Amino acid sequence: MISYLVATLVLVAIATIAALALNLQWGLGGLVNFGLFGFYMLGAYVCGLLVVNGTPPLLAMAVAMLATAAVSAAVSLISVRLSEDYLAIVTLGFAECVRLFISYEEWLTRGTLGVPGIERPFSGWVPAAWSDGVFLVFSFACLLLSFLFLRKITRAPFGRLVRATRDDATVAEALGKNVLAVRAKVFAIGGALLGVAGSLHAFYYSYIDPTQFTTALNAYAFMAVIIAGRGSHIGILIAGFSVILLLEGSRFLVDVIPFLDGAQLAALRLFIVGAGLIAILIYKPDGLVREYRLRSGAH
Template identity: 40%
Template sequence: MLSYLLFTLTIGGIYAMLALSLNLIWGGVGMVNLGLAGFFAVGAYATAIVTGAGAPVIVGLGSALLAGVIVGLLVTYGTLRLRGDYLAIVTLGLAEVIRLIALNERWLTHGADGMSGIVAPLRSMVGSQAFNLGYLVFVSTVVILLWLLLRRLDHSPFGRAIKAVREDQELAAFAGKPVLRLKLQTFAVSAAVASLAGALYSHFQSYISPDHFQPLITIYIFLAVSAGGVGRPAGAVIGAYAVVAFLEGTRFVAELLPGVDPLQAAALREMLVGAALLLVLHLRPQGLLPERIQPARKT
């Protein structure tokens, strides 16, 4: 039971990082990124490949951050003229392209067989239970640091500038804001955070495959940010842990129903997730922690 609890809380922390990533790009600059699972995969495979070649884990984490930034910049440059639904469709397609590359380029990613034996720091020395506890503490520390950083960013002149772009891009440009640069910087930081989450997931699981990066992950994170409150880093974190708790709770509910086989139970869980999203949007369209708009300073 303890191992299951540690596992659930660790996955909750990784989902919280993904939610912070989405909240920055969606709640900050207003760009709808449905390719979150793709950046998650980029980070996971980047660190798996680098550490598999013999590099230290810290180098693998750094390579995941760098890979996320590079892919994020490329995506931003390729979608400069797109907004709203068009941007969402393109980023969703990008995530699927990344997954298909991981599936077919066996020389690099081992294809559908996945990559196993990914370095799990100190697991062989301290044992699985101590490793899980230590990794939970590490992931939770990273989540807290990211939350503090993004909260500080949210209240900085940069944060106010990107929200001006979110509200009215043309007006922000007319006011002298460097819209293109703000978009590039925000997307790069968001992609780096998502890639870091993928890298931490990779080292925690010690095994990854293309099936781990289905688009459904993005739906879960959108549910987390919507439930927590778009534009609030704290809301993103709370929403992520709430979604993980909900997903695990529905697992037990589905298994308790009589006459339901495992396949039907899995389908029922996805139905419950969709129903939960509709319920949240209906009852709390602004989320549990609605965004607080700072009043303008009097001059």
């Protein structure tokens, strides 16, 4: 039971970091990224391949962050002038290109055979029995640092500029702001966070292959942002834990309702999550926590 709880909490931390990245890009910046899983996959593969070729895990993670940030910025420069719907399609197409490249370029990525033997950070410093616990602490430390970093930039002038370009890019441009540069930075920072999440995925499983990366990550992240309230990083922490813990905890319904088979239980779990999402949209349309706004002392 303890092992299952640790595994669930690690997944919560990884998924919440991905949701924080989407909250920056879509919630704060207004840039829809349906290719979330592609950047996540890219980060996992860059980190995993570097580690198995002798790079220290923490250095490999840093390189993965830089790589996903650079690629994210490049994609934004290509597509960010598109309207919201078309931008979503372009990012989804990019993610599919990443998946196909990794699946078929075996000379570089090992294709569908996957990448085994990915060493975790600090694995040589702690006993094997403590490995999962130490990695859980490391994952939550990454989540906390990601949250604090986003909270800092959200309350800084850059955060206000990002919201201004989301609310009315024309007005921001008229005031002399470089909207394209702002959006490229937003995509790059979000990409770096996805590089962190992808690296944690590679470390935790110690083996990666293309079948592990699906649009399910998109669904979790978008649900978390909608439930949290767009632009609210504190809300993301609450929603990220709630969504994943609900999905994982509902597995135990089979003990409460023993006459359900596997297919019925899976459908019931999705129904519960869907009903909860609809209820939040009806009763809390702005999400659980309102977006941070700078307020003056005047009344």
